[in-house]
Amino acid sequence: MLRINCPVCGTRDETEFTYGGDATVVRPAMDETRAQLWLDYVFNRDNPRGPHTEYWHHVQGCRQWLVMERNTLTHEVGECHLAKEAC
Amino acid sequence: MPDIQSPLAAVRTPGRFGASFDAGPGITLSDAPLSGLVQIAGWDGFETAVKPALKTLGFSDAGDFCCSRQSGDATLFRTAPDRVLITGASAGDVLEIAGANAELAVLDLSHARLQINVEGRNAEGLMAQLAPIDFRLNAMPIGSFVQTGIHHIGVLIHRTSATRFELMVPVTFARGLWQFIGLNAAPFGYDVLEAA
Numbered sequence: 001m002l003r004i005n006c007p008v009c010g011t012r013d014e015t016e017f018t019y020g021g022d023a024t025v026v027r028p029a030m031d032e033t034r035a036q037l038w039l040d041y042v043f044n045r046d047n048p049r050g051p052h053t054e055y056w057h058h059v060q061g062c063r064q065w066l067v068m069e070r071n072t073l074t075h076e077v078g079e080c081h082l083a084k085e086a087c
Numbered sequence: 088m089p090d091i092q093s094p095l096a097a098v099r100t101p102g103r104f105g106a107s108f109d110a111g112p113g114i115t116l117s118d119a120p121l122s123g124l125v126q127i128a129g130w131d132g133f134e135t136a137v138k139p140a141l142k143t144l145g146f147s148d149a150g151d152f153c154c155s156r157q158s159g160d161a162t163l164f165r166t167a168p169d170r171v172l173i174t175g176a177s178a179g180d181v182l183e184i185a186g187a188n189a190e191l192a193v194l195d196l197s198h199a200r201l202q203i204n205v206e207g208r209n210a211e212g213l214m215a216q217l218a219p220i221d222f223r224l225n226a227m228p229i230g231s232f233v234q235t236g237i238h239h240i241g242v243l244i245h246r247t248s249a250t251r252f253e254l255m256v257p258v259t260f261a262r263g264l265w266q267f268i269g270l271n272a273a274p275f276g277y278d279v280l281e282a283a
Contacts, residue, residue, distance in 0.1 A: 009233070009234065012235070016219070016236055061233075061235060082168070
């Protein structure tokens with residue numbers, strides 16, 4: 001069980017959240033024509049062993065999108081902030 | 088305007104249920120339609136934009152994320168950085184002034200939520216079975232609220248006294264939640280009150 005420190009609601013159980021994907025992925029510019037960049041953006045993901053930056057949605061709480069640091073090896077949860085805030 | 092009917096009308100059976108104790112049942116369950124419920128949402132600059140509307144009800148600002156605010160019969164909940172909920176008969180008073188502001192999105196949700204009341208000496212114990220929140224009085228004092236999930240359904244839980252919690256639940260899930268709460272209340276013994 002993860003305990004996630006939502007900046008709005010405080011520390012809550014993982015059951016209130018849904019995972020939203022890798023937060024390090026950056027969408028190519030809309031006029032980008034190289035297919036490989038779009039392929040990477042849509043389908044290809046790293047599978048790191050260790051620190052990972054992720055989107056989580058506090059769907060049963062404040063319904064805010066969060067960016068959270070999580071260690072995929074230890075499940076240790078690090079810094080967490082609102083996705084709409086600048087990193 | 089048609090009267091709002093309780094979604095529990097067909098399943099609420101007043102009486103005494105569950106375990107029996109010399110001291111009587113530890114829980115009392117009841118429901119009440121919300122006399123008014125308005126959500127105001129916005130974007131950047133929400134706090135400034137919403138201030139005039141809140142002022143009409145006597146609130147000085149949008150409040151904080153853990154404690155409700157009271158002004159007359161209106162109760163204010165800051166449910167997100169850019170969103171508030173207002174309950175009470177006078178909540179509708181903000182519809183016109185907030186609705187006129189293009190920076191705000193205003194919704195009358197009076198028909199969309201039901202209030203379920205959990206009260207009694209075992210209310211804390213029952214709530215602890217329902218949601219993964221610390222409901223002890225020192226962790227959740229009177230006047231505080233949380234948004235969480237019960238049975239995977241998003242609810243807002245407001246503590247109004249040491250032994251009373253008011254749950255704001257979506258009407259479309261109210262029957263399922265009512266039955267789930269009843270199942271969990273059975274070991275404490277519980278009374279179901281007549282409709283308000």
